[in-house]
Amino acid sequence: MKEPVHIGKSPSAKPDLQQLLHEVALGDQEAFAAVYDAVAGSVLGIARAVLRDHAQSEEVAQDVLVEVWRTAPRYRPDRGTAINWILTLAHRRAVDRVRSVEAAAARDTKAALLEHQPAYDEVTEQVETRLEQEQVRRCLRTLTELQRQSVTLAYYRGLTYREVAEALALPLGTVKTRLRDGLIRLRDCLGVTA
Amino acid sequence: MTTTDLHGLTGAYALHALHGDERAAFERHLAACDTCEQEVAEFTATTGRLALASTVRTRPVLREQVLRGITTVRQVPPGAVPLERVRRGVRRGRGLARWALAASVAAAAAFGGTAVWQYERAQDAQNQAAQAQRHAEDLAGVLASPDAKSRSARVAGGAGTLVVSASRDQAVFVASRMAAPPRGKVYQLWFADGGRMRSAGLMDPGRSSQAVLMQGAVDGASGVGVTVEPAGGSKQPTSPPVALLGVPA
Numbered sequence: 001m002k003e004p005v006h007i008g009k010s011p012s013a014k015p016d017l018q019q020l021l022h023e024v025a026l027g028d029q030e031a032f033a034a035v036y037d038a039v040a041g042s043v044l045g046i047a048r049a050v051l052r053d054h055a056q057s058e059e060v061a062q063d064v065l066v067e068v069w070r071t072a073p074r075y076r077p078d079r080g081t082a083i084n085w086i087l088t089l090a091h092r093r094a095v096d097r098v099r100s101v102e103a104a105a106a107r108d109t110k111a112a113l114l115e116h117q118p119a120y121d122e123v124t125e126q127v128e129t130r131l132e133q134e135q136v137r138r139c140l141r142t143l144t145e146l147q148r149q150s151v152t153l154a155y156y157r158g159l160t161y162r163e164v165a166e167a168l169a170l171p172l173g174t175v176k177t178r179l180r181d182g183l184i185r186l187r188d189c190l191g192v193t194a
Numbered sequence: 195m196t197t198t199d200l201h202g203l204t205g206a207y208a209l210h211a212l213h214g215d216e217r218a219a220f221e222r223h224l225a226a227c228d229t230c231e232q233e234v235a236e237f238t239a240t241t242g243r244l245a246l247a248s249t250v251r252t253r254p255v256l257r258e259q260v261l262r263g264i265t266t267v268r269q270v271p272p273g274a275v276p277l278e279r280v281r282r283g284v285r286r287g288r289g290l291a292r293w294a295l296a297a298s299v300a301a302a303a304a305f306g307g308t309a310v311w312q313y314e315r316a317q318d319a320q321n322q323a324a325q326a327q328r329h330a331e332d333l334a335g336v337l338a339s340p341d342a343k344s345r346s347a348r349v350a351g352g353a354g355t356l357v358v359s360a361s362r363d364q365a366v367f368v369a370s371r372m373a374a375p376p377r378g379k380v381y382q383l384w385f386a387d388g389g390r391m392r393s394a395g396l397m398d399p400g401r402s403s404q405a406v407l408m409q410g411a412v413d414g415a416s417g418v419g420v421t422v423e424p425a426g427g428s429k430q431p432t433s434p435p436v437a438l439l440g441v442p443a
């Protein structure tokens with residue numbers, strides 16, 4: 001594999017994912033390799049955060065990335081950015097996997113569930129990721145305890161909101177509200193616009 | 195569930211924390227609710243940041259596996275728009291006969307499920323978008339046509355509705371909750387004239403409910419058939435049809 005050559009722009013300049021995905025949709029395998037390079041670490045990262053098992057998260061990441069290739073013709077820019085399309089798919093698949101794996105076996109105990117915070121266990125030398133982590137951690141701290149627990153149980157553990165309610169011994173309606181309010185706070189703290 | 199309840203599910207939805215039925219109910223609501231659509235888009239961008247913060251280093255072998263993997267994976271045809279979007283488009287006045295579309299969509303919806311557009315893969319990649327748009331308009335045109343007539347039958351564990359517009363000489367096949375074709379197979383649609391079967395395109399094997407604009411003119415065909423064919427389709431049916439519907443006169 002050739003290293004990408006950057007002429008006249010900084011090496012950190014991000015490829016235009018949306019444009020690349022458009023080329024992927026036309027069957028361009030080189031464009032797909034560039035998409036892979038841009039997103040694989042995040043796809044694997046989210047799979048690992050949810051599944052916490054190296055082998056399984058690699059399997060899921062591989063499935064997701066091949067799915068990106070397969071369904072690129074269906075990506076619709078008017079529905080969201082390319083990166084969010086891919087990361088949503090990755091999270092969905094990771095959650096599906098953790099649910100199917102844990103469906104038969106008993107779920108972790110409440111205590112174990114609550115212990116789990118975003119792991120970020122991988123030491124990363126990527127400045128970008130470190131900054132992102134710091135910001136996310138800081139913003140998670142702006143949530144109320146119940147909001148933070150609800151959001152992290154759902155996002156990082158793949159619990160349905162009914163399971164979150166059970167784990168936290170809260171009424172369903174309360175959890176629904178906590179999830180939504182928690183995301184609103186996160187959104188505002190992170191300065192997300194869509 | 196009331197609409198107010200549904201509005202409140204944006205967070206759970208963006209976190210993939212809804213179960214099957216609730217998810218389906220919310221998605222139906224989402225297709226018609228601009229407020230929720232906007233909020234879900236923002237929440238999805240927010241959870242995207244959580245994912246980015248989880249970024250790790252990948253092993254080179256994963257890259258090799260994926261890049262090798264895709265060389266044997268066929269891409270889906272472009273364009274799949276939930277049918278609800280058509281209704282919204284109509285509501286926003288894109289010039290379709292509102293009541294006619296509503297009527298025929300209601301007929302399709304009576305079988306449940308979320309119908310989607312399906313376009314054939316455009317031959318000319320450059321024209322993909324434009325072609326998809328034309329197909330979408332054609333599909334909507336058939337459903338909205340004042341002379342649209344429909345006929346339904348049980349097909350592969352679900353329901354199939356054939357909608358034909360004589361004035362347009364075009365047909366749409368609306369599938370609802372059909373069983374998935376066997377691995378490596380697709381459902382192929384055919385116009386039957388006399389003893390001859392004329393291919394009218396493939397259905398999306400990944401969806402149990404979809405609306406497909408049938409390729410080619412009805413051109414006096416007496417019926418429409420559905421067969422199971424190898425991926426990519428066949429020139430002529432290679433198996434007996436799983437469904438045959440007469441073209442409504």
Ligand SMILES: [Zn+2]
Binds near residue numbers: 227231
């Ligand atoms: Zn709503």
